[in-house]
Amino acid sequence: MFKQLNQIDRLYIETALNQSQPIRKIAEQMNRPLMTITREIKRNRTAKKYTFDKNQCDLRTDCRKRHACGKADCTGRCNTCHLCNKACPSFIKVPCKTRDRSPYCCNACPKKSRCYLDKYFYVASSAESSAKARLRSSRAVIQVSDLELEKLNQTVSRRLKQGQPLYHILASSDLPVSESTMYRYISQGILEARNIDLPRKVGRRIRTGRKRPTGEIPAYRQGKTYDDYVAWMAKNPDLEVAQMDLVEGSGKKHLLTFTFTHCRLLLAFLIPDKTQASVKHALDELEKTIGHQHFRKAFQVVLTDNGTEFQNHRLLEFTSGGERRCQLFYCDPYASWQKGACEKNHTNIRQFLPKGSNFDALSQAKINRMLNNINSVLRKSTKEDAPFNQLSVTLAGIVRKLGLVRIHPENVTLRSSVLK
Numbered sequence: 042m043f044k045q046l047n048q049i050d051r052l053y054i055e056t057a058l059n060q061s062q063p064i065r066k067i068a069e070q071m072n073r074p075l076m077t078i079t080r081e082i083k084r085n086r087t088a089k090k091y092t093f094d095k096n097q098c099d100l101r102t103d104c105r106k107r108h109a110c111g112k113a114d115c116t117g118r119c120n121t122c123h124l125c126n127k128a129c130p131s132f133i134k135v136p137c138k139t140r141d142r143s144p145y146c147c148n149a150c151p152k153k154s155r156c157y158l159d160k161y162f163y164v165a166s167s168a169e170s171s172a173k174a175r176l177r178s179s180r181a182v183i184q185v186s187d188l189e190l191e192k193l194n195q196t197v198s199r200r201l202k203q204g205q206p207l208y209h210i211l212a213s214s215d216l217p218v219s220e221s222t223m224y225r226y227i228s229q230g231i232l233e234a235r236n237i238d239l240p241r242k243v244g245r246r247i248r249t250g251r252k253r254p255t256g257e258i259p260a261y262r263q264g265k266t267y268d269d270y271v272a273w274m275a276k277n278p279d280l281e282v283a284q285m286d287l288v289e290g291s292g293k294k295h296l297l298t299f300t301f302t303h304c305r306l307l308l309a310f311l312i313p314d315k316t317q318a319s320v321k322h323a324l325d326e327l328e329k330t331i332g333h334q335h336f337r338k339a340f341q342v343v344l345t346d347n348g349t350e351f352q353n354h355r356l357l358e359f360t361s362g363g364e365r366r367c368q369l370f371y372c373d374p375y376a377s378w379q380k381g382a383c384e385k386n387h388t389n390i391r392q393f394l395p396k397g398s399n400f401d402a403l404s405q406a407k408i409n410r411m412l413n414n415i416n417s418v419l420r421k422s423t424k425e426d427a428p429f430n431q432l433s434v435t436l437a438g439i440v441r442k443l444g445l446v447r448i449h450p451e452n453v454t455l456r457s458s459v460l461k
Contacts, residue, residue: 046073046081046172051165054078058163061149082145084175085168086161096125097135097158106131180225189217190231197223198233204392204455205418207239212419213450261352262371267379270344270370281338281433284383285345287315288390290400296390296408297323300383301339304431305423307386307415308443309408311400320350321357328366331439338435340367344380347371382422389415392455407460409445414459417448 046054050071057067064082068075091097098104101120109119109129119125126132137158139150147153147160183190193216200210211220218226227234258266274280281301288296288309295315299308310327312319328336345351354369372379393411394400416428423431429447432440448454 046077048165048169051081051085051168051172054081055148055163055165055168058082058144058146058148064143064145079143079145081168082163085171086146086163087167089160089162091157091159096120096122098125098129098132100131100133101125104131183226183231184222185217192216193218193223193226194232194234197227198238200451201234201238203453205453206420206455208421209419209450209453212425259352261354262347265354265370267344267370267373267376270342273342273368273370277342280341281435282342282344283340284380285343285351286380286383286387287348287350288387288394289315290394291397292399292401294400294403296394296400298383298386298390299340299343300380300386301428301436302382303433304428304436305382305386305420306428306432306436306440307389307412308439309390309412311403311405311408315348315350317350317353317356324357324366325361328360331442333360333364333366335435335439335442337366339439343367343369345369345371346377346380347374385422386415389418389455393457393460395457403460409443410459413446413448414453414455416445417450417453418455419450 053071054067057070064078065075068078071078098120104118104120104125106119106125106129107117108115110122110124111128115122119129126134135158137156140147140158140161145161146163147156148163150156153160185193196214196216197207197210201207207223208220210216211218211223216223224239226232227239228236274282281303284300284302286298286300288298290296293314294311296309297312297320298310300306310323312323331339343357351357351369351371354371358367358369359365377384390411419425419427427447427450429440429445
């Protein structure tokens with residue numbers, strides 16, 4: 042996909058034009074369509090008027106007209122007057138093979154120093170300024186009709202108040218605007234919705250730049266580091282990966298979460314405390330619910346962080362009978378980006394359960410209602426589809442056994458009211 046031309050591209054075009062290179066060759070060297078380069082030159086070239094001889098009529102040599110401008114007291118011929126160009130109905134501008142045809146500018150014309158015609162020059166700095174000015178002016182005007190704007194306002198404002206992401210709203214409707222345009226309309230106050238209704242826009246934290254610790258690898262991570270995970274996946278690229286983490290509550294209960302990287306499906310289970318025994322019990326119960334074979338297919342590789350509740354990998358990798366059920370690996374310390382799909386799903390959970398929330402009064406049925414809404418959100422990472430529509434056969438069977446169902450896009454709600 043092509044991007045807009047930048048200043049470096051325009052400098053290249055100017056240099057090539059100064060060297061008399063044809064537009065077709067410039068387009069080939071820049072790997073751009075011919076029409077893109079032609080349009081760029083025509084739009085952003087700089088005009089230079091010829092000030093010494095202002096009559097540029099192609100018929101002026103043989104012209105004998107008088108009083109074309111309507112001034113009866115004028116004694117001169119029209120072919121010697123600059124008003125001829127504007128007033129005479131027979132005016133024909135002198136053609137120029139260089140200016141009026143490819144390359145549409147006079148940069149490398151050998152006659153430009155003695156030519157009496159108006160000229161055009163392509164200058165990169167002026168072209169860049171002209172392009173930016175055109176872009177600003179196009180964005181300053183609302184490009185939709187009043188009826189379309191009213192529909193935008195009703196649809197977007199209502200669904201934002203339900204907690205739906207802006208991308209989900211646009212992907213599940215036929216609104217005639219892009220995501221960036223919609224953000225701009227909200228920032229400019231054109232819609233009823235405000236920036237405060239966009240969780241991601243008002244919830245950004247300042248990064249501290251904390252350095253990852255270096256030194257010896259702890260015993261529990263020997264052979265289980267993120268580098269080991271990358272090497273394992275390079276050898277087995279088709280394996281299903283589940284990113285495991287813990288969402289902490291302010292009380293005794295916490296949420297054990299799993300995000301499947303291929304489809305971004307989120308599963309979450311309440312555990313009574315933050316211990317290795319509780320995590321193992323949750324895995325055992327899940328395995329019992331969905332069956333050992335389904336568990337092994339869905340949880341072939343598990344990537345998690347270095348929390349104390351996950352540090353006994355043998356306890357989690359093997360069943361009580363000693364049979365392996367998954368391969369467990371650990372992210373590097375302070376490198377949450379290594380399981381970014383999981384962290385993204387956690388931001389959705391926090392729309393239901395903000396930090397500091399107490400999970401003790403929650404039931405698994407309420408958590409499942411939350412999962413139904415989160416997994417019904419349309420996303421870029423799932424090609425404008427919801428995780429529920431991207432499931433493998435194994436995960437589809439697990440979803441049915443857990444009783445999870447898809448919510449219609451218009452009815453998706455990412456608010457704590459779902460849990461009441």
